Amino acid sequence: MTIAASDLYQKLLAAFRGSPPHGVPPDGAQFGIVSGAPEEWACFGVSVAHAESGFDSRSENLSDPGGSFGIFQYSHEQAFGNAYDVDNSVRAFVRDANASTAGLRDGILGRRFSTIGMHPSLGAAWLPEARQLAGSTGSVPVAPAASAQPVASTGYLHAMPQTVAAFDALYGKLTWTEGGPDRGDITPDPGWVTANIVKMDIPQMHRFTRREPIECHRLIAQPLAAVFASIEQAGKLPLVLSYDGLWVPRHKDHNPSRGISLHSYGSAIDINAEWNPYGHVPAPAGAKGSCVELIPFFEAEGFAWGGYFGGGNASDTDGMHFEWTGRVPVASVADSGGSPLAPESPSLSGGDDQVLDIGLDLVKPA
């Protein structure tokens, strides 16, 4: 019995919206998980089901110990007693997706999706079709509508959804109390700080930081280091004229009546503030202090430029500001499809009852 891919997508989307995994697994990009949105997980699920069963909810593989069944080829135990039941299998898939982000170490290729780990390209093979299908339902994540912008867009997904829920999903739920050293500051929960803020040495910033490490969210530490390394490699470091802060827990624009700034999460950096003040048209390319030539280096690592904010309305433009989006340019996602696998955990073969144990080559054709 075959379930329509679009019906499966809707089931997965509803289940992931009800129980969204927090954060993005380290190996997520090659499976299309770059922002961690439920839509991305649902597309991945559709692609996995295509690989495992051709969407046949009655497919089975009795040569596995105990057998594996249904659209994702779970054991019945793994799928709440009946893996033929599509809703059960969907629930089990969402549970395992959550597990793959829980520690943010093992990732998708770690403990929870072992066969995908052995055949990662198959796990992602049907993503383009899944995305097309998702797009036809109008629910695939898309870039905010671009209106007139201060400078031409380079054609990449820009700012992330500006909601606390989106920030929390990506960076871990931030709780805080009002107040701090300056007007508009907040004081984050120390537990969140310990779990998420790390110190990163960025050698290219030593001239501004007196060799002090920069505090930032753990998810952006590597991308940030890569941005400045590539800026230096391209000989563009002289364009960075000042460093104006990164992790500063506060309201937007230090205004207590506005929302929480992404700087509170340690995922946005300000540079060249003197030449690109908040609420003004940023310094154009070629002018002293302009950030425009630096945009591609930031975008390549998933940072959106605040100079695009406001859709052409200068009062919301923030030309000093680059914020991480959890996304990387499409080209990088495609490139990462062939990246080498992390070695599998030796415990995988030990009958871990959570392992999605399917044996792609043995699955009955649809």
Ligand SMILES: [Zn+2]
């Ligand atoms: Zn900023």
